[in-house]
Amino acid sequence: MSETDSCDVLIVGGGPGGSSCAWGLRESGLDVLILDKATFPRDKVCAGWITPAVAELLELDLKDYSHGHVLQPISRFRTGLIGGSTLHTEYPETVSYGIRRCEFDHYLLQRCGARARLGESFQSLERTADGWLVNGNLSAKMVIGAGGHFCPVAREINDKHAGDHSVVLAQETEVQLTPEQQQRCRVQPDTPELYFCRDFKGYAWCFLKDGYLNVGIGREGEKQLSTARDEFTEYLDREQRVPRDILGKFKGHAYRLYGLQKRTIIDDALLLIGDAAGLASPQSGEGIRPAIESGLMAADVLQNCQPNFDKGQLQIYQDRLLERFGPWPDEPAHSMLPDVFRQFLGRQLMGTQWFTRKVLLNRWFLQQHLPPLVRS
Incomplete structure (x- = not known):
């Protein structure tokens, strides 16, 4: 067992959401610690690309990053149905960059400025008078769940047997x-x-x-x-x-996928970000940008509400999340279109250049309709 440790903010998960949250707190005066069961660099299942909007939000020097890291400019796409015809869509400028998650995540973690305990699994979470006790030997005033879909912190405050339609x-x-x-x-x-x-x-x-x-x-x-x-x-x-x-x-x-089912994302001295909060884009499954944005939004809220991290103070984080990504449904969402009609409509639209560029690529995959995140 590791020696007893303490921190102001414990972030469980060192991926882009967790490291971005820590980076956003670097000048807050808070003692931030990242806990992750993996050692970095580590592999991550992901197609692996970031848009210029993400690079700008993270203040990435792309020229510097490209030295020693994969950074593939993207200006074209080939799209279609499996087994069907395809379309080529070309842009006059770079609209995205291909990255390797093992490199990208490690880079963000190294530059975030937080302490880290890597190669250590999250085992337990207990409330204390001052916040939380994690793994029986780590005390924290605030805990952030940033461990992806299987985040153990998210399981503590959400139904472990929720439906899988989303x-x-x-x-x-x-x-x-x-x-x-x-x-x-x-x-x-x-x-x-x-x-x-x-x-x-x-x-x-x-x-x-x-x-x-x-x-x-x-x-x-x-x-x-x-x-x-x-x-x-x-x-x-x-x-x-x-x-x-x-x-x-x-x-x-x-x-x-976001917006298909309600999730509990805040509690007293606890909140969730990124995939732990279920923020992946419902159309494309894109999760890097929502993870980074939610991490930075959480950092802003924590700086403004410290040292009181009760649920009432953290409500502003949930409000900003819903304002940014849209409201949750009162009931689990289901498609209003019959499957046969949805498939017919989809095949017709996928064959058009207008729909492919304006909706499928620009909106769903590149998220060009989203304005830059305004931080407090």
Whole structure:
């Protein structure tokens, strides 16, 4: 057991949300500690790209970051249905950057300025007169859950048996290609490929960035995701986009789509950010930007309400979250369109350049409709 320790703010999870929250608190005077069961750098299931809006919010010097880290400019997309025709959409400027999560997350964690206890799992959470006791040996006045979909802090304050209709399961592999393998792979570095399932309950992707090929698929509440994955990789092989033999072992992940089901995200001296709060975009599953924005929003609120971290003071965080990402439904949301009609409409729209550019890419994946986050 580690020695007894204490801090003002304990962040459980060192991913982009947790490290961004710590970075936002770097001049607050609060003693911030990050706890994560992994040691960094670590792998993370994710297609891996950030928009210029994210880089600006984090005050990233992209030229500096590109030295020693993968930073692939993106200015084109190839989109379509699995097994169907495809469209190419081109932009006159860079609209996103491909990154490797193992590098990106480690970079943010190193620069955030907080203390860290890595390679240590969260085991227990007990209330005390001054806040919380974690793992029996770590006292904190405030605890932030930033551990993703399976965040143990989130499980403490939410129904552990909630329905899975708002949960997406994903599988992904990322491999470094040899020069010979790159010759056989037809995916272009500046052109990620997005393929929607024919029932529109998920999508798959291929992304080549500085010699690293990332291939994955995600589906809503899918119990047999491996079948859908195999059908997709067979399609890529048949179309001579990606030979199956160059793909590595797939790894799994899950995340909760925002706005489909209510979540408890605040309590006395406790709040959730990022995937722990279920903030992934309902259209694209994008989780990096919501994680970073919610982490910075939480940091702003904590600075303004310290040293009193009761639920009433933290309510402003939840209010700002709902204002930013939209309200939760009173009841679990379900599609108002019959599946057959949704599939027919989707196939028609996916074949149009206007819908692909203006809605699918600009709005769903690039989130260009969102104004810059205004911090207090």
